[in-house]
């Protein structure tokens with residue numbers, strides 16, 4: 160009799176528990192994990208971590224197998240004063256890698272960071288626009304310590320820019336200088352459309368535009384910005400030689416080669432101006 164009461168009580172409790180949930184309530188399921196989440200996490204890892212893990216699995220230098228033949232020269236093993244033609248070849252090859260999406264893995268490890276504490280011998284100086292879409296290290300696929308970069312809107316010249324280039328030529332031994340303009344350049348656009356005596360926003364902005372404007376004076380305000388940008392890059396290369404005796408002497412004795420170039424935003428390609 161007691162057992163029957165217990166069974167009846169359990170049945171009553173079970174029924175009460177079940178009936179407290181409305182029939183139309185949708186069961187709560189765990190939030191679905193979008194497929195793209197998994198993909199993006201795994202895709203975000205390789206670039207840095209893959210490089211890191213590769214470095215960690217390498218044996219320390221003392222245990223490394225002896226090299227049978229000298230390794231081929233690479234960018235970061237180049238001596239001070241790399242021949243301009245060789246440096247230019249590295250930049251051209253690097254830009255091909257960049258446009259094809261194939262990048263070097265060397266030159267960015269912890270050992271490279273430590274190696275460069277002792278000093279730097281960049282093979283090339285690059286003066287380019289500050290535009291976030293035009294990073295020379297990426298466009299030329301160059302690693303740590305390989306290119307000495309000065310970036311300023313419209314590659315405009317002032318004392319700091321010229322001094323930085325002079326320093327790299329005199330003290331770091333760089334023998335190739337590249338002045339690289341680019342398509343859709345905002346600074347060139349501002350200089351092209353500004354009218355004489357008209358401020359573009361501040362005294363410093365006016366000074367920047369005033370430096371650029373004479374180099375593109377022959378270009379009509381309605382012309383393609385790319386044409387003006389190209390003209391400006393060539394003009395900067397010429398003005399640097401006129402303005403700096405250090406650079407002028409180095410160019411005339413054949414130590415320094417100056418090239419101007421254009422970076423095309425639509426393709427990532429660098430074309431070389433003569």
Ligand SMILES: [Zn+2]
Pocket residue numbers: 288289290312313341343344345346347
């Ligand atoms: Zn620009």
